Amino acid sequence: AAGVIQxxxxxxKEKRExxxxxxxxxxxxxxxxxxxxxxxxxxxxLISFYEKMxxxxxxxxxxxxxxxxxxxxSELNMSSLELGDxxxxxxxxxxxxxxxxxxxxxxxxxxxL
Amino acid sequence: xxxVEQHPSTLSVQEGDSAVIKCTYSDSAxxxxxxxxxxxxxxxxxxxxxxxxxGEKKDQRIAVTLNKTAKHFSLHITETQPxxxxxYFCAVGTGGYNKLIFGAGTRLAVHP
Numbered sequence: 299a300a301g302v303i304q305x306x307x308x309x310x311k312e313k314r315e316x317x318x319x320x321x322x323x324x325x326x327x328x329x330x331x332x333x334x335x336x337x338x339x340x341x342x343x344l345i346s347f348y349e350k351m352x353x354x355x356x357x358x359x360x361x362x363x364x365x366x367x368x369x370x371x372s373e374l375n376m377s378s379l380e381l382g383d384x385x386x387x388x389x390x391x392x393x394x395x396x397x398x399x400x401x402x403x404x405x406x407x408x409x410x411l
Numbered sequence: 412x413x414x415v416e417q418h419p420s421t422l423s424v425q426e427g428d429s430a431v432i433k434c435t436y437s438d439s440a441x442x443x444x445x446x447x448x449x450x451x452x453x454x455x456x457x458x459x460x461x462x463x464x465x466g467e468k469k470d471q472r473i474a475v476t477l478n479k480t481a482k483h484f485s486l487h488i489t490e491t492q493p494x495x496x497x498x499y500f501c502a503v504g505t506g507g508y509n510k511l512i513f514g515a516g517t518r519l520a521v522h523p
Contacts (some may be wrong), residue, residue: 331510340500340513341455352507388454395508397462398444402454 300325301401302391310409311379319374321408323391329353330352330372332364335386347372348395376408384410413438413505418513425522432517434501435483442478443504444484445511448497455500459486472480491521 303322311317321329330362333341334357343356347366351370353399361379366372376383390400414437424430434444445460461468461475461484464517468475477484487497498518502511 302509329508333511340516341511343510346506346508346510356510356512390511392509396493397504397509399445399457400509400511401457401461404454409430 302389302401304387304389304403304406307346307404308407308409310411312378312411313379313381317376317379317408319376319389319408321372321373321374321389321391321403323370323389325400326400327391327393327394328370329392330366330370331390331392332358332372332374333388333390335388335404335405337362338404341388342384344374350380351387353395381410384408413441413503413512415503415512415514417501417517418516419517421518421520423495423520423522426493427490427492428489430486430491430495430519430521432486432499433441434483434503434514435487436503436512437482438477438503438505439479439482441503441505443473443509445502445504446473446515447500447502448498448518449500449516454512456500478481481517488519491519493521493523496521 331346332344335341344358386405390402392398443464447455474487501514
């Protein structure tokens with residue numbers, strides 16, 4: 299079965315640079331969630347989209363923005379990168395709103411030098 | 412906002428034993444309770460979930476129980492195997508679009 303596709307898998311950036319992470323949800327899934335996971339920590343909710351509209355917002359820094367496109371893929375844009383942004387970034391997708399299972403992609407490992 | 416506490420943080424069992432992980436939550440409006448298994452450097456993998464209108468759900472060696480009154484839910488793994496070794500996260504779906512709030516995780520080690 300098709301899964302959530304994230305790209306790139308690994309990304310190395312320097313401080314103050316920008317980065318764009320991409321997420322392609324499972325076909326027919328209309329909701330996308332972004333999570334950030336630091337080493338040894340639990341995933342932290344950043345932001346979500348339903349039907350191309352932002353549906354909820356968590357602990358996402360103002361330096362980050364995201365959107366969902368007409369084909370339901372999503373991009374997380376990160377600017378003025380800081381050392382503390384080094385983490386695994388996961389995208390998850392689900393079908394519909396409410397209590398629907400969220401399936402995670404393999405993540406993007408972002409390293410800031 | 413929602414707060415999720417998970418215990419224990421580490422759990423070591425012998426192969427064939429049972430393992431139980433417990434989570435408590437604070438928001439009585441929360442209505443969705445999944446469990447994820449995560450191996451080192453890999454994605455969280457959904458292993459079982461339960462909704463607020465159900466008290467118990469079982470899938471082969473894995474079961475989840477929910478006590479809405481006490482606001483806690485538990486993961487039960489029977490006949491543990493070495494490949495069950497991983498970090499297990501409970502999560503709570505909250506808000507209209509069910510963003511997930513995760514517990515801190517339990518590192519399960521199953522020894523042959």
